Amino acid sequence: MTCTRYENDLALYVEHDLADTDAAAVEAHLRECVTCPPFLAELRASQAWVKDLASEEIDSEALAAMRVRTIVAAARARRSGPPGTVRAWALAASVILALGTAVWVAVVSRTDRTRAVAVSSSPSSSAPRALATPVIAPPVIASGSARSTLPGPAAVSLRMEHAHGRRGRVDRPSVVPALSPDDADQLARAVVAIARIQRVEETAADAEPSPEPTPLMRLATADPDVVIYWPLDPNGGE
Amino acid sequence: MPRISFRRPEASTRDLSLAPADLPDRPVAAEAAEWVRRARAGDPQAFAVLVERHERMVLRTAFRLLGHLDLAQDAAQDAFLRLHRHLGRFDETRELGPWLYRVVVNVCRDVARRGRGARLVALEDAAALPSPHEGAREREDAVTRDEQRRLVQAALLTLPAREREAIVLRDIEGLATDEVARILGSSAGTVRSQVSTARLKIKRYVEAQGGTRR
Numbered sequence: 001m002t003c004t005r006y007e008n009d010l011a012l013y014v015e016h017d018l019a020d021t022d023a024a025a026v027e028a029h030l031r032e033c034v035t036c037p038p039f040l041a042e043l044r045a046s047q048a049w050v051k052d053l054a055s056e057e058i059d060s061e062a063l064a065a066m067r068v069r070t071i072v073a074a075a076r077a078r079r080s081g082p083p084g085t086v087r088a089w090a091l092a093a094s095v096i097l098a099l100g101t102a103v104w105v106a107v108v109s110r111t112d113r114t115r116a117v118a119v120s121s122s123p124s125s126s127a128p129r130a131l132a133t134p135v136i137a138p139p140v141i142a143s144g145s146a147r148s149t150l151p152g153p154a155a156v157s158l159r160m161e162h163a164h165g166r167r168g169r170v171d172r173p174s175v176v177p178a179l180s181p182d183d184a185d186q187l188a189r190a191v192v193a194i195a196r197i198q199r200v201e202e203t204a205a206d207a208e209p210s211p212e213p214t215p216l217m218r219l220a221t222a223d224p225d226v227v228i229y230w231p232l233d234p235n236g237g238e
Numbered sequence: 239m240p241r242i243s244f245r246r247p248e249a250s251t252r253d254l255s256l257a258p259a260d261l262p263d264r265p266v267a268a269e270a271a272e273w274v275r276r277a278r279a280g281d282p283q284a285f286a287v288l289v290e291r292h293e294r295m296v297l298r299t300a301f302r303l304l305g306h307l308d309l310a311q312d313a314a315q316d317a318f319l320r321l322h323r324h325l326g327r328f329d330e331t332r333e334l335g336p337w338l339y340r341v342v343v344n345v346c347r348d349v350a351r352r353g354r355g356a357r358l359v360a361l362e363d364a365a366a367l368p369s370p371h372e373g374a375r376e377r378e379d380a381v382t383r384d385e386q387r388r389l390v391q392a393a394l395l396t397l398p399a400r401e402r403e404a405i406v407l408r409d410i411e412g413l414a415t416d417e418v419a420r421i422l423g424s425s426a427g428t429v430r431s432q433v434s435t436a437r438l439k440i441k442r443y444v445e446a447q448g449g450t451r452r
Contacts, residue, residue, distance in 0.1 A: 077319070
C-alpha cells in the first residue's frame with residue numbers, strides 16, 4: 001500500500017522535478033509515512049533502468065547506413081533542384097507563367113472568334129453562292145445586287161490575294177483557320193473561273209426552292225467544273 | 239552484385255569531421271552556425287558534418303519513440319532531409335539540437351499515424367503478458383542488463399505517444415522540463431504531469447514483468 005495521492009509527487013520528486021516547497025512537503029510526508037519510502041525506493045530502481053537506456057549504444061552499422069542514405073538522398077535532392085526558398089520561387093514563377101500563357105491564349109482565341117463571326121456575317125444574300133459558301137466573302141463582292149456587282153478584275157484580284165494568303169501565309173493569326181487545302185483549291189479555281197465567265201443566262205434552277213422563286217443567273221465559266229448561280233434581288237437591290 | 243560496405247564509426251568520423259585548420263577557434267555555437275551557413279550555401283561536406291554530429295541523438299530518439307530500428311533509421315533520415323530542405327530558412331543563431339528533436343518527434347508522429355509505428359499495448363494487457371521465465375528465482379537471475387533494457391523499451395511502447403515523447407526527452411535524453419515543453423509545444427506543467435504518469439506506468443510494468451523488485 002502507498003499513499004495514492006503522493007504517487008505523482010514522488011514520481012517527480014525522484015528526479016528532482018518538484019519545486020522546493022513541494023519537495024519539502026513530500027520529504028515531511030516521507031518522514032511520517034511507512035509505505036511511501038519503499039515506494040520511492042522502487043521508483044528509484046525503475047528510474048535507474050529507464051535512464052540506463054541513455055547509455056545504450058546504437059549499432060554503428062545502423063548509424064552508418066542511415067548516414068550514407070541521408071547524405072546520398074540530400075545530394076540527389078541538391079542535384080534535382082535548388083533547395084528551400086529558391087525552389088519555391090521557381091515554382092511560383094512557373095505557375096504565374098502558365099497562368100499568363102493561358103490568359104493570352106484565351107484573349108487571342110476570343111479575338112479570332114469575334115473577327116471570324118464579323119467577317120462570316122458580312123456577305124449579303126445576293127452574293128454568288130459558290131463564293132458565299134466559304135467562310136469569307138470580300139466586301140466588294142458582297143455588296144449590292146447582281147446588276148451592278150458582277151465581279152470585275154479588281155474584285156478577282158482581291159479574292160486571289162485572299163485565297164493565296166490563306167494557303168501560303170501563316171505568320172499572322174488566320175481568320176479562316178478551318179479552311180482545308182481542298183477547299184482552298186476549289187475556291188481558287190472558282191476565282192479564276194469568274195475571271196473568264198463565258199456565258200450569263202437566266203435560269204430556273206431550283207437550287208433553293210421557295211414560294212416566290214428568286215431570279216437566278218447562271219454563270220458558266222471556262223472551267224467546266226465551276227458554274228456559278230447568282231441569285232438576283234427581286235427589288236433590284238433597293 | 240556490388241557489395242556495399244559501411245565505414246566504421248572511427249573512419250567516418252575522421253572523414254567527415256573538421257580538420258583543426260579547417261575551422262577557426264570559435265565557441266561551439268558559432269562553429270555550428272558556421273556549418274549551417276556552409277551547408278546552406280550548398281557545401282555537401284558541411285551537411286555531412288551536421289548529420290554526423292547529430293545522428294546518434296536523432297536515431298536514438300527515433301528508436302525510443304518507434305521501437306524498431308529500421309523505422310527509426312527511416313525517421314532519422316527523414317528528419318535530416320527536412321533539415322536539408324529547410325536550411326535556407328533556418329536561423330543559424332538558433333541551436334540545431336532542439337530543432338532536430340522537434341523534427342524527429344514530428345516525423346515519428348507521422349510514422350505512427352501511418353500505422354507503422356509501435357503497436358501500443360494497454361498497460362493492463364502488457365502486465366498480463368506471460369513472463370519469459372516461470373519461477374521467481376530463475377526470473378531474477380535471468381534479468382540481465384540487455385533484458386532489462388528490452389523490458390524498459392517495451393514499457394515505453396505501452397505509453398501513449400505524448401507521455402512517451404515527454405519521458406524519452408526528459409529522462410533518456412536528459413533535457414530540462416522547460417526545454418521538453420518547448421520541443422513538444424506544450425507547457426512545463428503538462429510535461430511534468432506526463433512525465434510523472436509515465437514513470438509510474440513504467441515502474442508498474444517493469445515490476446509486473448519481474449523487474450526491479452528483487
